[in-house]
Amino acid sequence: MNSSHKQHPDSHAAMSIDVEDWFQTENMKGVIERDRWDSCELRVERNTMRILDILDARKTRATFFVLGWVAExxxxxxxxxxxxxxxxASHGYGHELVYSLTPKQFRADITRSKKHLEDLIGKSVLGYRAPCFSITEWAIEILQEEGFTYDSSAVPTIAHDRYGKLDGIETRTPIVAIRDGFYEVCVSCxxxxxxxxxxxxxxxxRFLPYAVWKQGVRAILRSGRPYVFYIHPWEFDPLQPRPTGLKATTNFRQRVNLQRCEARFSALVRDVNWIPICELLDTRKSAAAPIPALPLVGRRVEGALP
Ligand SMILES: [Zn+2]
Structure with missing residues (x-):
């Protein structure tokens, strides 16, 4: 952040990108069936390259939650x-809402994508973000068993029709240990x-004026809490196909201000000092004040696991 608006010395901002294509969003689910994905125009590569260029121009590193389907x-x-x-990091394989899967299906989805990513990069994949933030409590234990060390899917918001939730997560403690050695890194509110x-x-x-958005980011960082931002490659792409049959509200969710997104994102990259989520977590782990633990630690949801 520039010198006139200093970040709190203990606060950090983490940039994240959920790498999926335009036809894989919940918005498109009603009009583009999963078995048609392979017939859709693949635009994720060039849109992600654009994001990489913008980040590179500012020497900024981020976390990329890559969908396994895209990685393949x-x-x-x-x-x-x-x-x-x-x-x-991993966005799962098939972009299915976690709470719509059985625990067994969820385990299969995350292990398939994690293994594929690790084979590609030759490194462990530690972070997970649920499609549409649809995390749910029983999934946490499975994530840890499969070798993840953090989840970044909780949005401690008042209400959203699609988000999942973890009991006890709240805005003022956005990074918590929810099992021994496993952390939740909330998306900011x-x-x-x-x-x-x-x-x-x-x-x-995309909807709010950038100046308003920036004020909110600054307020969070000044308070000493970390800030976690996310964006998708398809949000940089106003020329993405417009399938017929979308409801007006769904069309709005998918398309509002797509044409302004790249300039806004570039400004945000410029105006804040960013690190990847793994580094945000490492910084908090080594800080004097310990990461707070949630009652979810050690809790097992009866009958939920296979
Ligand atoms: Zn997604």
Missing amino acids: RCPGLVHQIASMGHEV IPVGQRGIPWGGGGYF
């Missing part, structure tokens, strides 16, 4: 992300009581 079709892109020093207004990206970032 664009291995060169995963190599490129890793070779530029970014953190490669502006506090309203114990929960908040989503301030981490997506349609909210």
